[in-house]
Amino acid sequence: MDTATSRFTDRMGLLFEAEGQPPIAGRIFGYLMVSEEARSLDQLAEALRVSKASVSTNARRLADVGILERVCRPADRHDYYRVAPELFTRTMAERLRRWQRFTEAVGEARRTLPIRSERVRARLRGYETAYAFMADAIGDALERWQAGSAGPRPRRRAAEGQRLAHGDGR
Amino acid sequence: MDTATSRFTDRMGLLFEAEGQPPIAGRIFGYLMVSEEARSLDQLAEALRVSKASVSTNARRLADVGILERVCRPADRHDYYRVAPELFTRTMAERLRRWQRFTEAVGEARRTLPIRSERVRARLRGYETAYAFMADAIGDALERWQAGSAGPRPRRRAAEGQRLAHGDGR
DNA sequence: CCGGACGTTCAGTCCGTATTGAACTCACGG
DNA sequence: CCGTGAGTTCAATACGGACTGAACGTCCGG
Numbered sequence: 001m002d003t004a005t006s007r008f009t010d011r012m013g014l015l016f017e018a019e020g021q022p023p024i025a026g027r028i029f030g031y032l033m034v035s036e037e038a039r040s041l042d043q044l045a046e047a048l049r050v051s052k053a054s055v056s057t058n059a060r061r062l063a064d065v066g067i068l069e070r071v072c073r074p075a076d077r078h079d080y081y082r083v084a085p086e087l088f089t090r091t092m093a094e095r096l097r098r099w100q101r102f103t104e105a106v107g108e109a110r111r112t113l114p115i116r117s118e119r120v121r122a123r124l125r126g127y128e129t130a131y132a133f134m135a136d137a138i139g140d141a142l143e144r145w146q147a148g149s150a151g152p153r154p155r156r157r158a159a160e161g162q163r164l165a166h167g168d169g170r
Numbered sequence: 171m172d173t174a175t176s177r178f179t180d181r182m183g184l185l186f187e188a189e190g191q192p193p194i195a196g197r198i199f200g201y202l203m204v205s206e207e208a209r210s211l212d213q214l215a216e217a218l219r220v221s222k223a224s225v226s227t228n229a230r231r232l233a234d235v236g237i238l239e240r241v242c243r244p245a246d247r248h249d250y251y252r253v254a255p256e257l258f259t260r261t262m263a264e265r266l267r268r269w270q271r272f273t274e275a276v277g278e279a280r281r282t283l284p285i286r287s288e289r290v291r292a293r294l295r296g297y298e299t300a301y302a303f304m305a306d307a308i309g310d311a312l313e314r315w316q317a318g319s320a321g322p323r324p325r326r327r328a329a330e331g332q333r334l335a336h337g338d339g340r
Numbered sequence: 341c342c343g344g345a346c347g348t349t350c351a352g353t354c355c356g357t358a359t360t361g362a363a364c365t366c367a368c369g370g
Numbered sequence: 371c372c373g374t375g376a377g378t379t380c381a382a383t384a385c386g387g388a389c390t391g392a393a394c395g396t397c398c399g400g
Contacts, residue, residue: 008279015272020190022388033294034279038197041347051390056347058388068219078347078397083293088300102185109178109204117206124203132313137311138304145303155337192358209376221360229344247367247376328389 001045001119005034024050025058029067037121038071038080066090092142096135103131171219175204179218192295194220199253208241208250236260241251262312266305273301 001009009030016026027048032039045052059081062068070154084090093118110124171180179200186196197218202209211229215222230250232238239254254260280294 002284004283008275011275015275018190018268020188024389033276033297034283034285034290052393053348053350054389057349060348062322066323078349088297088304092304098188105178105181105185106203108240113174113178114172114205115204120204120206127203127258130319133315134258134262134308134311137307137314141304141311142306144307145300193360223378223380224359224360227379230378249377 001031005031008034022058023049024054025062028055028059028081029062032068032081032083038082040078040080042078044081056067065094069114089146092138096138096142097130099135099138103128103135106131171201175201178204184278192228194218194224195232196276198225198229198251199232202238202251202253203254208252212248214251235264244311257318259312262308266308266312269301269305273298273305277300 009027012033013026017023027050028044031044031047039047041052041055044059045055048055058140059068059070063070063081063084066084067087067090068081071080071082073080106124106127106152109146110121110128115121115124179197182200182203183193183196186199187193197220198214199218201214209217211222211225214225214229218225229238229240233240233251233254236254237257237260238251241250241252245248276294276297281290282300285291285294
């Protein structure tokens with residue numbers, strides 16, 4: 001693996017670490033992102049210089065979450081992994097679930113906690129509606145995206161995607 | 171602190187931990203969410219049964235990130251903390267930044283890595299546009315929320331992509 | 341039946357980091 | 371000037387979890 005790719009995988013490892021996940025998971029993910037074909041556990045272990053045990057557990061976990069996909073080939077005893085085809089919608093859905101967990105916790109608190117202050121009650125209600133609003137918006141956007149990208153081979157890139165300046169943060 | 175509230179704060183601690191942040195930070199946040207008034211460091215330390223040192227560092231960090239707000243009262247040497255008034259938009263903006271960091275990493279990889287496969291290039295482009303699209307959608311929703319929360323009941327489901335003027339300086 | 345090549349599991353180690361008690365700084369009041 | 375009370379900083383500790391090497395189970399080809 002060349003040094004540029006290694007830098008990229010390490011960066012992904014850091015991003016994953018910042019999200020509370022093991023760094024190796026991020027590095028696996030990064031490596032598979034820039035891999036043409038699916039990779040076996042041995043390939044991953046060798047490319048990332050980590051034990052096969054780590055690769056095994058982490059890759060499986062990533063597959064459980066829906067970030068990776070395990071693919072088996074006939075007459076081949078290896079397991080291969082690649083980034084899930086529906087990566088974007090899956091991760092977005094997962095993010096949505098986290099927000100909903102937060103919103104649930106707030107809602108349950110508002111309903112069950114002995115809160116005397118009306119101001120606090122109003123505040124909690126405000127959080128609930130705000131986060132519900134955002135979850136709603138994200139759900140809508142997801143649907144729009146799926147509707148747009150589900151069509152037969154979008155020949156032109158979605159114009160919306162180009163509108164946000166996200167580059168040159170260096 | 172009653173047991174129900176304690177359960178809630180612990181739950182927040184777990185949620186924060188799942189996000190890769192110290193549990194005490196989450197518990198402070200949870201406790202302040204259901205507090206009528208701002209709380210001093212001592213009050214927090216006593217309510218959560220943790221050292222004042224932890225409360226000090228964690229509360230300050232939360233304030234740095236914009237989740238809490240430190241409020242000083244005249245003729246009172248205590249520091250008080252409360253949840254930031256703009257909590258929702260702040261956390262949402264932070265989340266947006268994280269997505270952009272990811273998108274940046276992907277974009278940089280696409281531009282600088284020696285990728286031979288055209289399929290991989292296309293895949294990375296796809297990620298970029300997808301995540302940029304979502305960031306855009308979230309930005310729009312945020313603006314709608316901010317515009318609406320000042321006025322009456324912003325309850326509105328956007329059926330199709332509706333573009334509002336971006337004022338993006340904040 | 342073997343032997344080898346897989347992936348998985350598990351005890352052990354190592355490292356980071358959350359948390360703490362104590363020391364420290366600083367401002368104010370007397 | 372002290373002494374008190376506030377927040378901060380720091381060295382030490384405890385804890386969790388990531389990672390590993392080795393053992394294990396399993397399937398396949400011979």
